[in-house]
Amino acid sequence: MVQLIDNDIRTREVLGWKGVHVLHFSGSSCSQKLRIFLNLKKIPWQSHPIDLPSYENMQPWFLGINPRGLVPVLVDDGAVYIESNDIIQYLEKKVPTPRLIPAGHENEVAALLKHEDDLHLDLRTLSFRFLFAPPGPPKSASALDSYLKNGAGTVQGVKDREKEVQIAFWQRAAKEGFTDEAARPAALKFRAEFDKLDRTLAEQDYLMGDDLSVLDIAWFIYEHRLSLAGYPFPRLHPHVHAWAEKFRAMPEFAKEVGQLRHSPKQLDAIRSAQAGRTLEAVAGF
Numbered sequence: 683m684v685q686l687i688d689n690d691i692r693t694r695e696v697l698g699w700k701g702v703h704v705l706h707f708s709g710s711s712c713s714q715k716l717r718i719f720l721n722l723k724k725i726p727w728q729s730h731p732i733d734l735p736s737y738e739n740m741q742p743w744f745l746g747i748n749p750r751g752l753v754p755v756l757v758d759d760g761a762v763y764i765e766s767n768d769i770i771q772y773l774e775k776k777v778p779t780p781r782l783i784p785a786g787h788e789n790e791v792a793a794l795l796k797h798e799d800d801l802h803l804d805l806r807t808l809s810f811r812f813l814f815a816p817p818g819p820p821k822s823a824s825a826l827d828s829y830l831k832n833g834a835g836t837v838q839g840v841k842d843r844e845k846e847v848q849i850a851f852w853q854r855a856a857k858e859g860f861t862d863e864a865a866r867p868a869a870l871k872f873r874a875e876f877d878k879l880d881r882t883l884a885e886q887d888y889l890m891g892d893d894l895s896v897l898d899i900a901w902f903i904y905e906h907r908l909s910l911a912g913y914p915f916p917r918l919h920p921h922v923h924a925w926a927e928k929f930r931a932m933p934e935f936a937k938e939v940g941q942l943r944h945s946p947k948q949l950d951a952i953r954s955a956q957a958g959r960t961l962e963a964v965a966g967f
């Protein structure tokens with residue numbers, strides 16, 4: 683559980699925030715996952731949007747709250763929690779109904795959520811390559827400089843390396859772009875995961891059995907983002923596609939994945955500029 687300690691937090695005003703506050707971005711996959719969870723739990727919360735495209739997460743105020751510079755963040759009565767999956771597991775304990783982690787399966791779910799989180803940079807690579815498609819470096823050099831210099835640099839009092847991993851990712855992207863060599867293995871990893879999920883969903887309605895759980899939310903978010911990036915779910919993983927369609931029809935889900943960075947017209951323009959270089963073509967699917 684990643685609850686920050688006093689020394690990690692430089693933006694001291696959050697210590698006085700009462701109730702449930704979430705710092706998030708509309709189009710961020712981890713924020714979407716958390717917002718769907720909050721909707722299903724019917725937990726009231728105060729919204730603090732952090733605009734990732736204008737690098738708000740790399741400025742001193744936000745880094746003073748999350749030294750990793752990532753959304754989402756939960757502030758619950760002045761206690762600061764980072765890492766979307768930890769936040770979800772914390773809230774599940776605090777608000778047990780409706781149950782979204784099956785009783786007795788807490789450790790198993792924690793391990794499965796960790797596995798899902800480990801694919802986050804692969805999702806980001808595919809999103810930036812096939813969906814967001816920025817014309818130049820995705821993050822400016824001055825924003826990365828601010829990212830490097832600000833925030834406590836510690837998580838739970840220990841020097842934290844996650845910011846370095848993030849900065850290295852963006853610097854590499856600035857230098858090389860999101861290449862076929864980076865996109866192909868990322869797509870193949872997802873294909874292996876979704877092959878497994880498809881077999882599970884051929885036998886049961888939800889990933890953990892008969893009831894919806896946090897794993898459905900987490901993997902739906904990946905499915906939805908990858909679908910937008912051109913991943914051919916109906917052809918490769920028909921059970922996953924049918925399962926995701928069910929969620930797209932539910933307001934708790936639909937509301938959170940509806941806002942895109944691009945209008946449908948811009949998306950069409952990105953797709954046609956990719957002629958022959960679509961996710962399907964690059965991955966060889």
Ligand SMILES: N[C@@H](CCC(=O)N[C@@H](CS)C(=O)NCC(=O)O)C(=O)O
Nearest residue numbers: 710711712734752753754765766767
């Ligand atoms: N392991 C983290 C990952 C969080 C993460 O990478 N968030 C992304 C948005 S989905 C972010 O803040 N990106 C910063 C950026 O794009 O500059 C979690 O689950 O909370």
